[in-house]
Amino acid sequence: MAVELGVLFEVFKAATPILLATLGAAVGQRAGVLNLGIEGTVYLSAAVAALLGPPWGLLLAVAVGTLYNLLYYFLANDFALNQVLLGFAFTMVAYGVGSQVAQSRVGVPLQKPALYGPEAFAAAVVLAVVVHVLLRTRLGVAIKASGDDPASLDLMGIDVYRVRKIAGAVEGLLASAAGAYLVLAYYGSWSDQLVMGWGFLAVVTAMIALWRPLLAIAASLVPSTFISLSYTLQRYLQISPHLLNTTPYLASIAVLVILYIAARRGAFKTSAPRWLAKPYIREER
Numbered sequence: 001m002a003v004e005l006g007v008l009f010e011v012f013k014a015a016t017p018i019l020l021a022t023l024g025a026a027v028g029q030r031a032g033v034l035n036l037g038i039e040g041t042v043y044l045s046a047a048v049a050a051l052l053g054p055p056w057g058l059l060l061a062v063a064v065g066t067l068y069n070l071l072y073y074f075l076a077n078d079f080a081l082n083q084v085l086l087g088f089a090f091t092m093v094a095y096g097v098g099s100q101v102a103q104s105r106v107g108v109p110l111q112k113p114a115l116y117g118p119e120a121f122a123a124a125v126v127l128a129v130v131v132h133v134l135l136r137t138r139l140g141v142a143i144k145a146s147g148d149d150p151a152s153l154d155l156m157g158i159d160v161y162r163v164r165k166i167a168g169a170v171e172g173l174l175a176s177a178a179g180a181y182l183v184l185a186y187y188g189s190w191s192d193q194l195v196m197g198w199g200f201l202a203v204v205t206a207m208i209a210l211w212r213p214l215l216a217i218a219a220s221l222v223p224s225t226f227i228s229l230s231y232t233l234q235r236y237l238q239i240s241p242h243l244l245n246t247t248p249y250l251a252s253i254a255v256l257v258i259l260y261i262a263a264r265r266g267a268f269k270t271s272a273p274r275w276l277a278k279p280y281i282r283e284e285r
Contacts, residue, residue, distance in 0.1 A: 024174030036087025039199030040094030045179030047098030065176025073168030147273030
């Protein structure tokens with residue numbers, strides 16, 4: 001029983017940063033932007049949080065990460081750059097800058113907050129409800145329209161670029177909070193390797209959640225379960241930890257494929273943004 005409760009605690013603990021970043025990715029993708037650079041945002045904000053520690057590290061991490069994410073949205077939308085290539089470039093830059101920024105903090109323990117398990121996940125669930133309500137407001141409708149039919153939104157006199165930047169700010173804020181949580185609460189220290197990959201998980205998990213904040217709550221538990229199991233299995237199996245660490249990604253992709261097949265067979269209707277990853281150029285409308 002104690003082992004089961006310990007694993008369950010770890011599942012919720014790992015689900016918190018995934019849920020935060022997934023909510024951000026869902027908002028951004030709803031706006032029509034496929035931001036693979038969210039991995040860089042998570043990583044860079046984690047490095048900043050590690051540099052200063054609590055509480056100022058959290059505040060500065062959110063500020064830096066949000067601005068970094070907004071820079072991506074500026075280049076991806078105003079300059080209509082390829083979102084996939086730009087996302088990878090932003091991630092690699094963040095890896096380099098972040099590892100340099102937090103170099104002196106490698107292995108240095110940080111004081112963990114009082115709430116970093118199920119309580120923190122409960123707070124993230126409340127944020128999911130807030131994002132759900134946000135997407136039902138006038139602003140939320142505009143965000144979804146910018147991903148489904150930006151030309152019509154533009155004809156109504158609403159600036160598509162501005163709407164997407166607002167979505168980028170929301171995405172950046174949530175992804176940065178996830179990065180800060182990883183260092184300040186989940187690991188309690190900084191490591192170049194351990195913080196990598198969490199942002200990429202959020203991109204896939206947002207698709208598993210069908211870009212719906214409330215479904216993101218359940219979707220975040222998919223990779224977090226396998227993350228926790230991989231740590232547990234490392235104690236009993238003579239398998240490379242690098243191989244075990246691939247299980248959250250493999251599981252997430254498997255669930256995504258299953259959902260795709262089910263949707264193709266008419267089990268449910270997907271609500272994928274029609275302009276996802278496509279730059280909107282006003283002059284070409």
